[in-house]
Amino acid sequence: MPTPARTSRTEIVNAARSIVEASGVDGLTMQRVATTVGVKAPSLYKHVRNRDALVRLVVEDVARELTTTLDAAVGSGEPTADLRSLAEALRAFAHANPGVYGLLFAQVPTDARPDRDQLARTSAAVLRTTTALAGPDLALEAARTVVAWAHGFISMELAGAFRLGGDLDRAYAFGIERLGAALVQATPGPAE
Amino acid sequence: MPTPARTSRTEIVNAARSIVEASGVDGLTMQRVATTVGVKAPSLYKHVRNRDALVRLVVEDVARELTTTLDAAVGSGEPTADLRSLAEALRAFAHANPGVYGLLFAQVPTDARPDRDQLARTSAAVLRTTTALAGPDLALEAARTVVAWAHGFISMELAGAFRLGGDLDRAYAFGIERLGAALVQATPGPAE
């Protein structure tokens, strides 16, 4: 005789995400998710394959949200302004979701990684902006330079790696200005 | 009656480092370290306080090695060349030690973080180079921009986050050239 489900995949993913946000990935245990949604741990396996799969669902949820945020940040018609806006939007998103942000580019088990399509969707706004800024031939490399810098800055900031004082807001703004200026000169670098 | 030690802190740290290198931090278990050095797990607690302290010893070991590597990379007398050399040395170090590199700037438990002094020693060569490149007033911000970019690029590369094809060596070289050029213009950006 079938019984109605007492929880759902969505509810489980939401619970997992807030646990990661509050306690980091290491704090994410199946038992804790279970008590949060009101069942026992073994029941979770009716809704998700295992813990890695659950982590992946959380990452994809965060990636989708970030995509929306970045898409909304562009469209000023001025590539340099869009670049600044993208960088600020990414940092604001990370500050608002410091726990799960770290998961986005983390060295996480293969089963916990989001699929290629979602990644492509998330990078679309950046690629459009660097295409306008540096031209189609250099767009990909320019995008990688910007994203590497922004993500590196933010992850070091969140990890507490900037310990030599100074104003981090100003350092971030400094980086955007210099990078924007460096990428707008569309002359290709040395071939080698 | 005292018995001679059957292992040592150094041996334990070395074992832990190679386990992290082979299997990631999650693969680092006290049991595995113990069998590697030839004792039972409880014995390890005579040499290290706990697992977090052991992780920290590994991180500090790696940081010391990286410091030596970066110090050896500079000294050409030409700041732009030193910057390129530093960036390449950091990436080569990460490729040679992909497992433990991720630990260096990771969001790791507080007890597992290296102390401030070691971090200062590791950044010294970069700061010297950016001082020569961008002047003392902008040296710290320039250093943060370079390190953020390089670390972001490398960590994304190691995490497999660059999935849109293209030549990563070329993308890294592109980033160095543009950053070097951007930082050498010592005009401060807008104050705001």
Added chain:
DNA sequence: ACCTGAACACCGTTCAAGT
């Protein structure tokens, strides 16, 4: 002074048994 076995409180995951 170091090492060990036994024990405790936790994990993730499986599975038979309930409804």
Added chain:
DNA sequence: ACCTGAACACCGTTCAAGT
């Protein structure tokens, strides 16, 4: 069709007992 208790193989860590 979902939920549960019991069980298994693992963790990190403590501690009394060995030498």
